[in-house]
Amino acid sequence: MSPLLTVEDLRVSFPTRTGLVEAVRGVTFSLGRERLGIVGESGSGKSQTGRAIMGLTPPHAKITAKTLNFDGIDLLKASPAKRRDLRGDRVAMILQDPKYSLNPVMTIGRQIVETLRTHRKISSSEAKERALAMLEAVQIRDAGRVFDLHPHEVSGGMGQRAMIAMMLIAEPELLIADEPTSALDVTVQLDVLAILDRLVAERGMGLIFVSHDLRLVSSFCDRVIVMYAGRIVEEIAAADLRNARHPYTQGLLSCMPEIGQDRHPLPVLDRKPEWAL
Amino acid sequence: MTLPETSQMVAGRSKGARARGRAAIVVRFLVVIVTTYLGLLAVTFFIGRVIPIDPVLAVLGDRAPAHVVERVREEMGLNLPLYQQFLRYLGDALQGNFGTSVLTTNPVMTDIRRVLPATFELATLGTLIGSLIGVPLGVLAAVKRGSLIDQAVRIVGLIGYSVPIFWLALLSLLLFYAQLRWVAFPGRIDVVYEYTFTPKTGLFLLDSLWQGQWDVFRDVFRHIILPASLLGYVSLAYISRMTRNFMLNELSQEYIVAARAKGLSETRIIWCHALRNAAVPLVTVIALSYASLLEGSVLTETVFAWPGIGLYITNSLQNADMNAVLGGTIVIGSIFIAINILSDILYRTLDPRTRAR
Numbered sequence: 001m002s003p004l005l006t007v008e009d010l011r012v013s014f015p016t017r018t019g020l021v022e023a024v025r026g027v028t029f030s031l032g033r034e035r036l037g038i039v040g041e042s043g044s045g046k047s048q049t050g051r052a053i054m055g056l057t058p059p060h061a062k063i064t065a066k067t068l069n070f071d072g073i074d075l076l077k078a079s080p081a082k083r084r085d086l087r088g089d090r091v092a093m094i095l096q097d098p099k100y101s102l103n104p105v106m107t108i109g110r111q112i113v114e115t116l117r118t119h120r121k122i123s124s125s126e127a128k129e130r131a132l133a134m135l136e137a138v139q140i141r142d143a144g145r146v147f148d149l150h151p152h153e154v155s156g157g158m159g160q161r162a163m164i165a166m167m168l169i170a171e172p173e174l175l176i177a178d179e180p181t182s183a184l185d186v187t188v189q190l191d192v193l194a195i196l197d198r199l200v201a202e203r204g205m206g207l208i209f210v211s212h213d214l215r216l217v218s219s220f221c222d223r224v225i226v227m228y229a230g231r232i233v234e235e236i237a238a239a240d241l242r243n244a245r246h247p248y249t250q251g252l253l254s255c256m257p258e259i260g261q262d263r264h265p266l267p268v269l270d271r272k273p274e275w276a277l
Numbered sequence: 278m279t280l281p282e283t284s285q286m287v288a289g290r291s292k293g294a295r296a297r298g299r300a301a302i303v304v305r306f307l308v309v310i311v312t313t314y315l316g317l318l319a320v321t322f323f324i325g326r327v328i329p330i331d332p333v334l335a336v337l338g339d340r341a342p343a344h345v346v347e348r349v350r351e352e353m354g355l356n357l358p359l360y361q362q363f364l365r366y367l368g369d370a371l372q373g374n375f376g377t378s379v380l381t382t383n384p385v386m387t388d389i390r391r392v393l394p395a396t397f398e399l400a401t402l403g404t405l406i407g408s409l410i411g412v413p414l415g416v417l418a419a420v421k422r423g424s425l426i427d428q429a430v431r432i433v434g435l436i437g438y439s440v441p442i443f444w445l446a447l448l449s450l451l452l453f454y455a456q457l458r459w460v461a462f463p464g465r466i467d468v469v470y471e472y473t474f475t476p477k478t479g480l481f482l483l484d485s486l487w488q489g490q491w492d493v494f495r496d497v498f499r500h501i502i503l504p505a506s507l508l509g510y511v512s513l514a515y516i517s518r519m520t521r522n523f524m525l526n527e528l529s530q531e532y533i534v535a536a537r538a539k540g541l542s543e544t545r546i547i548w549c550h551a552l553r554n555a556a557v558p559l560v561t562v563i564a565l566s567y568a569s570l571l572e573g574s575v576l577t578e579t580v581f582a583w584p585g586i587g588l589y590i591t592n593s594l595q596n597a598d599m600n601a602v603l604g605g606t607i608v609i610g611s612i613f614i615a616i617n618i619l620s621d622i623l624y625r626t627l628d629p630r631t632r633a634r
Contacts, residue, residue: 056537088540095538100531103550105557105629115539150629166539 003030004174004206005053008067012048012057023048023061025230031174035200035207037217037238039252040227046210049227050176053208054093055083070174089119092167093176094196097183098159102151108135108162109147112169119170134165138195157188161195168199174206182211193220214241214252226252228275248275306621310614317610321603322366326359330597335379375604380596385604388589393608394479395465396578396585399505400570402482406509407516408563412552414513415520419528420547430517437514446507446580453503461499463582470496504581508574512566519562523555530554557628564620568613 012024024045029036038046051057053068055075068075070091075083087093095101103111112131116122122130128147135143138161151159160180167175180196181189197220200207211217217224218238226234226249234246244250251269333350341349350356354365369375375385418430453459461467466474466481474493476484482501485493527533528551536546573587586605593601625631 054538056534084540084542086540087538093535093538095531095535097531101535103532103536103554105553105627106550114541118540118542152630163535166535 002072003032004071005031006067006069007031007049007053008065010049010052010063010065010068012045012052012061012063014058014061022230024052027227027230027232029225029232029235031206031208033173033204033206034223035209035221037209037211037221037224038227039211039214039217039224041212043229044227045230046212046227047178050093050178050208050210053174054087054091054176055080056087056093085119088115088167088172089170090172091174091176092170092172093178094160094163094167094180096179098151098156098163099183101163102159102166104151107148107150108154112147112162112166115166116169131165131169134169135162137168137199138162138165139191140165155188156184157192160184160188160192164192164196164199168203171203172205174208175200176208176210178210179212180209181216182213189216215256228271231275233275247272302625306618310618313614314611317607317614318367318370319363321606321610322363325366325599325603326362328599330599332599335597335599370607375607376600378593378598378601380593380598380601385601388601389586389605389608391479392584392586392589394476395583396571396573396587398480398482399501399508399577399583399585400567400574402501402505403508403570404512404563404567406506407512407566410509411513411516412520412559415517416524416547416552418517418521419524422525427521430521434514434518437510441576442507442511442574443576443580445510446504446577449503449507450580459499460503461496463500463580465497465500465584466493467496467500504577504583508570508577512563512570515566516559516563520555520559523558524551527551527554557624560623560627561620564616564623568616571612571616572609 007030008028010024010027011022013020013022015021023043027045027049038049040046048057052063053070053075057063063076065076070086073082073086078086102108106114109128109131112134113124113127116127116130117124120127132143132147135146140146140158140161146154146158146162151162154162160183164180177196181192184192193216199205207221209217209221214224218241221238224236224238224241225232226236226244226246228248234244234249236244236249241249241253244253247270251267254267255269332353333346333355337346337349354362357365373386375389377383378385378388381388414430414433418427421427450463454462470493474481474485474488474490477487478484481497482494485491485497524547528547533546533551536550541550573585573590575587575591577583578585578588579591586609590602590605590609592598593605
């Protein structure tokens with residue numbers, strides 16, 4: 001079976017006044033219909049990797065890759081219109097904070113319907129029906145009421161469920177979740193993750209789960225990529241994370257608190273300059 | 278499961294709270310209107326008393342015998358205590374009675390009814406031109422940020438608010454009237470039509486259209502288009518600049534990234550998502566610019582011999598016609614208050630976050 005997504009030597013760089021800033025420097029991985037976690041600290045290039053696959057890199061940035069292939073489509077050669085057609089339809093992305101990533105002046109229902117009607121020729125009543133079904137699928141009770149609410153009238157957890165509904169309604173094959181639970185309360189995080197988990201499994205999507213939360217990623221994904229300074233420093237099965245070889249990954253792991261153990265003083269993360277080379 | 282019940286309860290409570298919230302907003306609006314209006318009247322009243330113009334002298338001239346002066350003073354209530362004078366003034370003002378203009382010998386309100394529609398027509402057309410061109414230009418400048426179009430809009434705007442309007446007005450008259458003959462001579466309407474055309478509302482464009490007098494409409498249009506375009510240009514300069522800023526702010530928001538991730542077209546993202554959000558602060562900007570045009574743009578009205586309220590008040594001021602000046606000030610103040618309320622209401626309808634919950 002050929003993989004859903006093949007990324008080989010992906011590079012994203014931003015020209016700035018002080019020179020070229022390389023956010024992603026040669027990332028290679030492939031993804032089937034599985035869950036891949038990408039972890040790393042801020043600025044490690046994990047989000048930019050996701051955005052490059054989506055085609056949402058700012059226009060002034062430079063993207064190069066040996067291969068950037070989604071289901072047989074060469075994304076680098078595809079026209080902007082072709083890539084736009086893919087977005088929301090076959091490849092979708094969930095953003096971090098529903099407070100900012102939902103349009104504040106549009107009702108939740110209209111925003112969900114909009115995705116569907118951009119990609120499918122269906123009547124507005126049918127679109128509404130499917131949006132209501134989708135809201136129920138993300139476990140929103142009283143979907144009819146929430147449909148007519150504005151984003152500021154719902155809680156963060158509810159907003160993120162609406163976001164998931166908005167991005168999954170056209171049934172994409174690949175979902176990129178960019179820190180989907182980082183802005184939520186811890187108690188709500190698990191609910192939202194459970195919903196995401198179920199939908200990904202039911203629909204057989206490929207998932208790229210971008211996060212800085214190593215523990216979350218390891219419990220949620222099949223495979224984990226650890227990024228540092230724009231490069232992949234380690235790729236490992238989530239179950240094997242304890243046996244990580246790279247000192248950076250080991251450093252991240254040893255910072256995690258554990259009940260019944262004294263982690264005092266907290267180890268300082270090692271950042272050897274040669275890893276960034 | 279108790280959850281469905283809870284959500285119903287929430288819905289029920291929010292309905293009651295919504296009605297209460299709306300009532301509270303109406304009350305707050307009324308309080309603001311009344312206090313602002315009282316303040317406006319108080320200020321104009323005290324300006325009228327403080328100014329070193331004797332109203333009796335202004336009416337009678339300086340050759341009237343002393344007993345006549347005394348009688349008129351009494352008739353005008355000027356020997357009453359100040360608070361009683363203010364109450365009288367308040368009562369008169371609320372009835373729209375601002376006294377008689379010394380200059381025109383008409384009641385001030387009659388004069389204002391004549392000059393206000395002229396300014397209203399000009400300001401409305403100017404604001405329409407300014408926003409219908411200014412908003413798209415600002416959007417374009419924001420979308421094509423740093424491009425040639427952006428620079429061009431910047432320069433057009435810079436000229437608009439740095440070049441004095443009377444100079445632009447004179448130059449444009451020279452070009453479009455004297456040279457090209459595209460527009461008519463200064464004034465509102467040609468002398469030929471002044472006796473055959475009886476306006477109803479005082480808005481000549483509407484009146485002539487309503488009465489089906491096409492030649493009058495054409496003439497009125499040829500008169501109004503140049504001053505309205507100039508006022509429109511000045512407000513365009515401001516509106517396009519603000520639109521650009523608001524749009525740049527909206528385009529950098531996360532919901533725009535989300536809209537792109539949904540696969541929406543750029544056109545839809547710009548006009549349906551970003552501009553719809555930018556419209557919220559833009560309403561206030563356009564309303565303020567409209568209000569400032571409704572004050573009467575004295576310079577434009579002077580150059581184009583436009584019989585509007587700006588010209589009227591300036592003339593009255595130069596002739597120490599205090600009733601006319603104060604009456605005009607109160608009318609303009611009321612318009613300002615009304616526009617502010619309107620823009621507030623519009624703001625609330627555009628932004629669901631400001632609505633009563």
